[in-house]
Amino acid sequence: MNHLSNLNYKSNLSEKELGIVTSEFEKRKKSQAVAWVLWLFTGGIGGHRFYLGNTGYAICMLLFNWATFGVWSLIDAFFINKNIRKRNEEIEMEIIQQVKSQTL
Numbered sequence: 001m002n003h004l005s006n007l008n009y010k011s012n013l014s015e016k017e018l019g020i021v022t023s024e025f026e027k028r029k030k031s032q033a034v035a036w037v038l039w040l041f042t043g044g045i046g047g048h049r050f051y052l053g054n055t056g057y058a059i060c061m062l063l064f065n066w067a068t069f070g071v072w073s074l075i076d077a078f079f080i081n082k083n084i085r086k087r088n089e090e091i092e093m094e095i096i097q098q099v100k101s102q103t104l
Contacts, residue, residue, distance in 0.1 A: 005093070006092050006093055006096065009093070009100075010096060013096070013099065013100075017099045020095075021092070021095050021096055024095045024099075025091065025092050025095055028091050028095070029088045029091060029092075030051065030087050030091070032080075032081065034051060035080055036080065038051050039073070039077060043073040043077070044065050044066075044070055044073050045058075045061060046058030046059070046060070046061030046065070048080060049061060052083050052084065052087045053087060
């Protein structure tokens, strides 16, 4: 899923539904500031990955980052913003689908 598909789905929503989506998204979205602070202080053990819901990667970082002497954490920093955007798009799509099915 990407931003364009979310826009397409949102264009078919009523004003009320769009308001609900916007409100819920603001509550659930992942923050870049929080992710970067987690990376700074817990990056070696995958804290930022747990926050973004990438549990598999986070567990691997927790167990094996020491084997790369922390290089994995440094490389991972280049992908944090992309991962946040991707996760937020997924969250928004989940909310849109819930609103469309009225299960929010």
